[in-house]
Amino acid sequence: MIDIKLLRETPDIVRDSLSKRFIQLDIDTIIDLDKQRREKIQIADELKKRKNDASKAIGRLKREGKDPGDLMEDMKDVSNRIKAIDTEVGDLTANIAELLAVIPNIPHETVPIGIKGEAHRLIREGGAKPEFTFEPVPSFELARRLGLIDFEAAARMSGAGFVIFRGVGARLARALINFMLDLHTREHGYTEVSPPLMVNRKSMTGTGQLPKLENDMYRCEQDDLFFIPTAEVPLVNIHREEILDGNILPISYVASSPCFRREAGSYGKETRGIVRIHQFDKVELVKFTLPGKSYDELERMLSDAEKVIRLLGIPYRIMELPAGEISFASAKTYDIEVWSPARARYLEVSSVSNCGDFQARRAEIRYKKDGEKGFVHTLNASGVALPRTIVAILENCQREDGTVSVPDVLLPYMGGIEVLQ
RNA sequence: GGAGAGGUGGCUGAGUGGAUGAAAGCGCUGGUCUUGAAAACCAGUGUACCUUUCCGGUACCGUGGGUUCGAAUCCCACCCUCUCCGCCA
Numbered sequence: 001m002i003d004i005k006l007l008r009e010t011p012d013i014v015r016d017s018l019s020k021r022f023i024q025l026d027i028d029t030i031i032d033l034d035k036q037r038r039e040k041i042q043i044a045d046e047l048k049k050r051k052n053d054a055s056k057a058i059g060r061l062k063r064e065g066k067d068p069g070d071l072m073e074d075m076k077d078v079s080n081r082i083k084a085i086d087t088e089v090g091d092l093t094a095n096i097a098e099l100l101a102v103i104p105n106i107p108h109e110t111v112p113i114g115i116k117g118e119a120h121r122l123i124r125e126g127g128a129k130p131e132f133t134f135e136p137v138p139s140f141e142l143a144r145r146l147g148l149i150d151f152e153a154a155a156r157m158s159g160a161g162f163v164i165f166r167g168v169g170a171r172l173a174r175a176l177i178n179f180m181l182d183l184h185t186r187e188h189g190y191t192e193v194s195p196p197l198m199v200n201r202k203s204m205t206g207t208g209q210l211p212k213l214e215n216d217m218y219r220c221e222q223d224d225l226f227f228i229p230t231a232e233v234p235l236v237n238i239h240r241e242e243i244l245d246g247n248i249l250p251i252s253y254v255a256s257s258p259c260f261r262r263e264a265g266s267y268g269k270e271t272r273g274i275v276r277i278h279q280f281d282k283v284e285l286v287k288f289t290l291p292g293k294s295y296d297e298l299e300r301m302l303s304d305a306e307k308v309i310r311l312l313g314i315p316y317r318i319m320e321l322p323a324g325e326i327s328f329a330s331a332k333t334y335d336i337e338v339w340s341p342a343r344a345r346y347l348e349v350s351s352v353s354n355c356g357d358f359q360a361r362r363a364e365i366r367y368k369k370d371g372e373k374g375f376v377h378t379l380n381a382s383g384v385a386l387p388r389t390i391v392a393i394l395e396n397c398q399r400e401d402g403t404v405s406v407p408d409v410l411l412p413y414m415g416g417i418e419v420l421q
Numbered sequence: 422g423g424a425g426a427g428g429u430g431g432c433u434g435a436g437u438g439g440a441u442g443a444a445a446g447c448g449c450u451g452g453u454c455u456u457g458a459a460a461a462c463c464a465g466u467g468u469a470c471c472u473u474u475c476c477g478g479u480a481c482c483g484u485g486g487g488u489u490c491g492a493a494u495c496c497c498a499c500c501c502u503c504u505c506c507g508c509c510a
Binding site for chain 1: 479489490
């Protein structure tokens with residue numbers, strides 16, 4: 001959530017932000033409602049003061065054995081007026097909150113302007129693209145031939161967009177998860193967390209998935225619980241409605257979890273293979289920082305996620321997203337993309353974002369340090385998503401005989417399996 | 422799912438209709454003292470909103486309603502925690 005004061009005092013910053021994101025929203029209505037609300041609060045507060053003073057006087061009179069009858073009679077009317085105004089204020093507050101909740105975060109000043117394509121800024125590249133003496137086979141074909149993934153059985157039991165990793169395929173997924181968790185906990189200082197996979201509405205609102213993305217999530221209607229689309233949601237909500245000691249920041253969490261996404265409306269593209277599926281595993285990184293430190297931490301987080309890909313030896317590149325492409329809650333986002341030789345294109349395996357105080361404001365996550373207080377900054381990064389990383393491993397490490405060599409860093413996790421065959 | 426108990430500030434914990442935004446203790450911050458530290462003593466120490474030069478005001482005792490001139494305190498609903506029973510990986 002953006003600060004209502006920003007809207008009140010410098011509405012042009014918000015207008016500018018919306019236009020950079022190519023979003024049209026009526027903010028004048030909010031500004032007007034906010035003005036009305038404050039006026040009514042003032043009136044109500046004055047009446048409440050009268051009421052409080054009178055109540056004290058009545059108490060005093062009664063104790064002295066005098067009759068406060070008239071005063072009590074007068075206060076009945078005041079009380080009713082307060083009730084009426086409070087109802088109006090309540091309605092206005094709810095109305096404003098609702099409108100404010102759909103305003104996206106303000107992009108950081110360094111974020112490039114634009115939308116698709118050329119507006120993406122290349123930050124750096126790594127790893128050499130493999131040079132094949134044969135036509136590279138697409139990952140879904142390799143996975144099928146090697147018996148790593150069963151698409152048909154998954155479709156039968158759950159529908160399109162679900163997959164079963166089986167045998168060495170499941171082993172590879174588990175190896176990747178363990179490798180990443182070990183890397184982030186041992187070398188990058190993250191605390192491992194195993195969070196709930198279903199969370200309530202308030203949590204989803206706190207991180208910014210709601211109210212906008214309700215249709216993109218699986219929901220258990222009976223209990224009004226949502227399946228998490230990313231572990232970012234439970235990780236950030238760990239500290240919801242808390243005041244953190246500024247001296248223990250930054251706090252860094254890592255979790256591996258399945259992610260559930262309805263991907264409504266995306267049928268037709270990317271439906272083949274495991275590039276876009278309804279349930280996938282992802283290792284997620286989340287940090288809580290002091291406001292002044294978040295952009296330093298963003299770079300560190302980017303390199304933490306990048307390390308995973310570098311150690312796996314997969315060719316990749318890092319792109320900075322333009323304002324028109326960054327997500328709702330983000331102020332600045334880098335994508336890490338891995339190379340898919342069979343498709344001759346890059347696939348996003350990680351999004352690394354600084355949300356500034358946007359989520360902290362929604363989720364009421366504050367800090368206090370040396371008498372100074374405020375909202376923390378929150379950051380999140382995939383570190384990284386499994387299926388597309390598996391695609392990249394299969395395709396980049398494939399050999400002419402149809403087998404795939406396992407990256408060295410995964411060998412300790414593969415129980416002696418060096419080649420997928 | 423059933424029965425019971427309970428949810429008060431950073432923590433422990435008083436408080437059953439008016440002098441309580443909330444006793445007391447602990448913790449924390451500053452000061453005195455000390456070579457320094459500890460102890461002792463003194464002072465301060467919740468969050469948010471409105472107003473704003475200053476001053477000030479309002480709300481908040483799990484959440485939301487209600488009763489009342491007045492609610493932490495009474496009533497209703499819901500949420501959460503604990504104990505026992507049932508069920509269960």
